[in-house]
Amino acid sequence: MNPADSAPATTRRFHRLDISGPAFWARDFAARDEVFARLRAEPGLTWHAPAPAVFPHSEPGFWAVTRQRDIAHISRHPDLFTSGLGISMDPMPVELQRPTTFFLTMDPPQHTRYRRLISAAFTPKQVRRIESQIRANAxxxxxxxxxxxxxxxxxxxxxxxxxxxxxxxxxxxxxxDRADRETVAYAAEAMFGSTDEEYASLEDRADFFMSQFTILHSAGTELAARRRRAPRDDLMSAIVAAEVDGHRLTDEEIGAFMVLLASAGNDTTKQTTSHGFKALIDYPAQREWLLEDPAARLGGAVEEFIRWATPVVHFARHAVTDTEVAGTRVRAGEKLVLFYCSANRDEAALDAPHIFDLTRDPNPHFGFGGGGAHFCLGAWLARMQLRLLFHELLPRIPEVVLGDPEYVHSDFVHGIKRMPVRRAGSDPRSR
Structure with a gap:
């Protein structure tokens, strides 16, 4: 054990590699992973300065968890590592995190109850209807x-x-309602990428974040209230009516779920689509392989799209009690940040992880988290959307040329804000 591990958190020396500041997160994914690779190669965990914050705080720092096996251990032991003290790398009061992340900031058994309530609404009939709608929309x-x-x-x-x-x-x-969709979509995207200066400056970020949250939360509570008065044959009515062990969701809780569904459920699939499309153009041999038998190969390809994209960069936990991770002593109350972006490039867990490989099998990626109670509830929905969209797109897309992508500047989402695409042979001077 490193002697520094046992030092009080307030006096512990920060690691020489800075992964907290905006300058680090302004680098591209590959450049950041060079740093994460160096952290993965070091024994134990590494201690880092708290990220810049828009809220007053007293956080002394955090442990960076960069290897798959360590992330899996923490994810699957909620008795030792709680989500209830917050899941953000950025210092933010848990009282503000909870209404924006719903049951992500809960631990079993409370988390289990809410997860079962939401799952109860996804009846086989609802899933069939959703799949039919997605296919037509795609x-x-x-x-x-x-x-x-x-x-x-x-x-x-x-x-x-x-x-x-x-x-x-x-x-x-x-x-x-169709008239409200653009407003809701913008609020969801802005919340997920709110650390990007395009949405708000550091000084205005807290107010901006809360205003977008209010839009989403109000949309959910108002819709839930309408469905209680006049149920329809739709998912919101099913969520309103869902009951587990005598418990039902309140309108406020449904509003919180709406925030989670609209932001996380929207942005993660959007970003995976963009990264997956770019990879298919950047690696034409992979695209040709997929086109030989898309019906049989798309399922595995979607897993590689998700691994390659890793749209959610991190989530955090806090130690419930004094414990040890990878030989490092972690004290009760200390924050651990689980870097899924690093786990999905972990050479100890994946063969040639820096290669985009649609034939990868097995593909034990952490694109939906590290397992355990908080494994992504919407994983099936994300996979379905990606599979149906690329099934429609792949046989029909002409040869295209991509321009340089413009990335979201964020420590939470690996996102593409804009990326120009044109048919090969069209005049690039028309840009």
Missing amino acids: AEIVDEFLADLRGERPVDLVDSLSRKLPMRTVSDMIGI
């Missing part, structure tokens, strides 16, 4: 995207393709 969205590509000007892949299906899916599932 076909329509691909038609629109291909029509956009026939023009002379480049189109933005994110706006024209990636962002459309997940928000349309969420809207259809819970009944958001």
Whole structure:
């Protein structure tokens, strides 16, 4: 054990590699992973300065957890590592995190109850309806995207393709009115990428974050109230009616779920679509392999899209009691940040993890978390959307040329804000 591990957190020396500051997160994924690779190679965990914060705090720092096996250990032991003290790397009062993340900031058995309540609404009938809606929406969205590509000007892949299906899916599932969809979509995207200066400056970030939260939460509570008065044959009505062990969700809780579904459920699939599309263009041999038998190969390909994208960079836990992780002493109350972006490039867990490989099997990625109680509840929905969208897109897309992507500046989401795409052979001067 490193003697520094036993020092009080307030006097413990920060690691020489800074992964907390904005300058680090302004680097591209590959450059950041060079740093994470060096951290993975070191014994034990490493101690880092708290991230810049918009809220007053007294956090002394955090432990960086960068290897798959350590993330899995923490994720599968909620008795030792709690989510109830907050799940963000950025210092933020848990009282503010809880209404924006719903049951992500809960531990079993409370977390288990809420998870069962939401799951109870996904009956086989609801799932069949959702799949039918997604298939129809995917076909329509691909038609629109291909029509956009026939023009002379480049189109933005994110706006024209990636962002459309997940928000349309969420809207259809819970009944958001068409007139409100763009407002809800913007609020969801802005919340997820709120550390990006394009949305708000550091000084205005807290107010901006809460205003977007209010839009999403109000949309959920108002819709829940309407469904209680006049139920329909839709998911929101099923959520309102769901009951487990005598418990039902309140309108406030449904509002919190709406925030989680609209932000996490929307943005993660959107970002995986963009990263997956880019990878298929960057690695044409992989695309050709997939096109040989897309029906049989898309399932595995989607897993590699998710691993490659790793749209959620991290979640955090706090130690419940004094314990040890990877030979490092961790004291009760200390924060541990689980870097899924690092886990999905961990050479000890994955063969050639820096290669985009659609034939990868097995593919034990952590794109949906490290397992345990908090494994992503919407994993099946994300996979379904990606599979149906690329099933429509792959056989029909012409040869295209991508411009440079513009990435979201965030320590939480690995996102592409904009990425120009044009048909090969069209005049690039029309940009």
